[in-house]
Amino acid sequence: MDEFQIIHHGAVTGVTGSCHELFVGAGNSVLIDCGLFQGEEASPGGAHADQLEIDFDIRQVRALLVTHCHIDHVGRIPWLIGAGFDGPIYCSEPTAELLPLVLEDALRIGVTRNEGLIRRFLKRIKKRLKPLGYAQWAVVLPASTGASLKIRFQPAGHILGSAYIECLAKVAGEQKKIIFSGDLGAPYAPLLSAPKPPYSADLLVLETIVCTRGAGSAVIGCRRWWSAALKTGV
Numbered sequence: 001m002d003e004f005q006i007i008h009h010g011a012v013t014g015v016t017g018s019c020h021e022l023f024v025g026a027g028n029s030v031l032i033d034c035g036l037f038q039g040e041e042a043s044p045g046g047a048h049a050d051q052l053e054i055d056f057d058i059r060q061v062r063a064l065l066v067t068h069c070h071i072d073h074v075g076r077i078p079w080l081i082g083a084g085f086d087g088p089i090y091c092s093e094p095t096a097e098l099l100p101l102v103l104e105d106a107l108r109i110g111v112t113r114n115e116g117l118i119r120r121f122l123k124r125i126k127k128r129l130k131p132l133g134y135a136q137w138a139v140v141l142p143a144s145t146g147a148s149l150k151i152r153f154q155p156a157g158h159i160l161g162s163a164y165i166e167c168l169a170k171v172a173g174e175q176k177k178i179i180f181s182g183d184l185g186a187p188y189a190p191l192l193s194a195p196k197p198p199y200s201a202d203l204l205v206l207e208t209i210v211c212t213r214g215a216g217s218a219v220i221g222c223r224r225w226w227s228a229a230l231k232t233g234v
């Protein structure tokens, strides 16, 4: 395997089921989001809206990084936990507050009304949450593992707590900066921190946006923002 590899487990042919796996060396990876499939979209492994079991190996997954709390980015987390994932869940501080509420709602609507089951699941989720302030670095893989990874969240301006993720990964002395955009909003939105363009990246995973008539100007603003970022050195 290459020293750095990304596998897209969702949001490949559409914009739902967002789930990307970043390998840092052969035996360590992190997931970026774990979202619900909607409509006709399916994963490369065959998962879809009516078949949400995790369809890839998670033994090497050390952590889950969450960009924001929309269901197409977090809705498959119950199935990830069900598959045996017991690592930390890194996210921004507002996302850590919102995530249990969003998942509780999703469970009640789509999975079970069993109060005991829901309560136990939410307790497990809360124990795994690692909230980070914006721009605050966190070590996800320490150098002692042979490969190292540190990450930080930056404001994405999409919804409360939304972030894009900067990953600094190092394998065998080679370091790369890899950015996962999540969903992006436009600057100058009321109530949201303005997005901060990244200074640089070796690799940028940029998600597309569902464009509606009402969101048009925001989308154009957002595209301009990222194309400016790209021109200035990403």
Ligand SMILES: [Zn+2]
Pocket: 068, 070, 158, 183
């Ligand atoms: Zn979103």
